[in-house]
Amino acid sequence: MSNFKWGILGPGSIASQFAEGLKVIPDAELYAVASRRQEGLDNFKEKFDFSVGYTSYEELAKDPDVDAIYIATPHNFHYECAMLCIKYDKPVLLEKPFTLNQKDALKLINYAREKQVFMMEAMWTRFFPAMVKVRECIAAGEIGEVRFVEVDFGFRCGGNPEGRLLNANLAGGALLDVGIYTVAAAYMCLGEPSQIKAMAHIGETNVDEQTSALLGYDNGAMAVLTSAIRTNTNHELTIYGTEGSIKVPTHFWKPEYYILKKAEEEKVHCPIIGNGYNYEAIEVMNCVRSGKLESAVVPLDETCSMMGTLDKIRNEINLSYPFE
Ligand SMILES: NC(=O)c1ccc[n+]([C@@H]2O[C@H](COP(=O)([O-])OP(=O)(O)OC[C@H]3O[C@@H](n4cnc5c(N)ncnc54)[C@H](OP(=O)(O)O)[C@@H]3O)[C@@H](O)[C@H]2O)c1
Numbered sequence: 060m061s062n063f064k065w066g067i068l069g070p071g072s073i074a075s076q077f078a079e080g081l082k083v084i085p086d087a088e089l090y091a092v093a094s095r096r097q098e099g100l101d102n103f104k105e106k107f108d109f110s111v112g113y114t115s116y117e118e119l120a121k122d123p124d125v126d127a128i129y130i131a132t133p134h135n136f137h138y139e140c141a142m143l144c145i146k147y148d149k150p151v152l153l154e155k156p157f158t159l160n161q162k163d164a165l166k167l168i169n170y171a172r173e174k175q176v177f178m179m180e181a182m183w184t185r186f187f188p189a190m191v192k193v194r195e196c197i198a199a200g201e202i203g204e205v206r207f208v209e210v211d212f213g214f215r216c217g218g219n220p221e222g223r224l225l226n227a228n229l230a231g232g233a234l235l236d237v238g239i240y241t242v243a244a245a246y247m248c249l250g251e252p253s254q255i256k257a258m259a260h261i262g263e264t265n266v267d268e269q270t271s272a273l274l275g276y277d278n279g280a281m282a283v284l285t286s287a288i289r290t291n292t293n294h295e296l297t298i299y300g301t302e303g304s305i306k307v308p309t310h311f312w313k314p315e316y317y318i319l320k321k322a323e324e325e326k327v328h329c330p331i332i333g334n335g336y337n338y339e340a341i342e343v344m345n346c347v348r349s350g351k352l353e354s355a356v357v358p359l360d361e362t363c364s365m366m367g368t369l370d371k372i373r374n375e376i377n378l379s380y381p382f383e
Pocket of ligand 1: 069070071072073074093094095096099100131132133134136154155156181183223236
């Protein structure tokens with residue numbers, strides 16, 4: 060089989076991790092990179108080998124030899140970058156959060172469906188072997204009916220007000236950056252909630268420095284989600300069922316093991332190959348090669364619903380961005 064030729068759009072910090080992840084996939088090739096700046100390309104070239112460099116995102120999108128594009132720009136550019144790639148019929152792996160809100164998510168998904176182009180949110184956590192097994196445990200009824208989910212993702216970022224995390228002009232804040240992981244974990248266990256309550260601390264730069272949300276479900280199940288960008292938390296996911304529980308200890312978003320607790324406690328190790336970004340890349344490659352337009356593991360309707368939940372949480376905490 061010929062190599063799958065990846066393009067990277069926005070070669071910043073996370074793009075380096077993704078490029079590193081590609082190295083462990085035998086038939087994946089980092090083929091092309093697009094930065095708005097020559098300096099951005101030069102910096103990336105020092106770290107990674109690639110065949111073609113563009114100083115225009117559009118040139119990358121137009122390149123007929125590129126099989127799929129990984130978009131790794133700050134949140135508020137996801138929509139326009141993905142629209143550009145789809146315009147040129149390029150399959151897209153789009154960093155989280157997919158867009159800024161559900162309205163944009165819906166427009167993007169409709170466009171991809173109309174053009175029949177593959178697209179997936181880069182919710183890489185879903186593809187780790189441990190997460191695959193956790194889903195299998197839940198589906199097999201190992202812990203009975205899921206009644207309660209607790210999940211947190213909080214870290215202390217540097218205090219640069221201009222940086223992506225604290226800057227309102229770059230859609231900063233805890234919820235969109237890491238809260239999305241907690242929402243995705245709740246969806247993985249319980250699906251779309253029917254009730255949402257939330258509270259946040261909005262800091263000096265007008266973004267949420269910490270947010271807690273409570274999701275409610277028609278059957279009485281609940282999920283408690285915590286996210287933060289100025290405070291370190293445990294980074295754990297615990298799923299409580301009627302017959303037992305599953306704990307995915309720190310860092311639940313790149314898990315190496317989980318603990319299944321019933322009458323006895325079992326620690327299940329699930330070794331990781333590479334840095335973990337390889338798993339989502341393999342999913343995209345498999346889907347594109349088999350002609351699928353979306354992934355069954357991170358389906359577009361679920362991504363769209365999760366964006367709606369983020370909207371509702373934002374509404375509860377009165378968080379909007381200057382450009383909205
Ligand atoms: N999956 C994960 O584990 C993970 C982890 C961290 C971040 N992320 C996500 O990845 C995305 C990028 O995060 P990052 O930390 O890698 O960001 P970053 O390094 O600050 O920026 C990434 C790239 O975005 C491009 N960009 C385009 N327009 C820009 C603008 N107006 N201002 C600033 N940069 C602009 C820049 O590329 P050029 O200038 O070279 O064109 C820059 O190198 C975010 O949406 C974030 O949520 C995911």
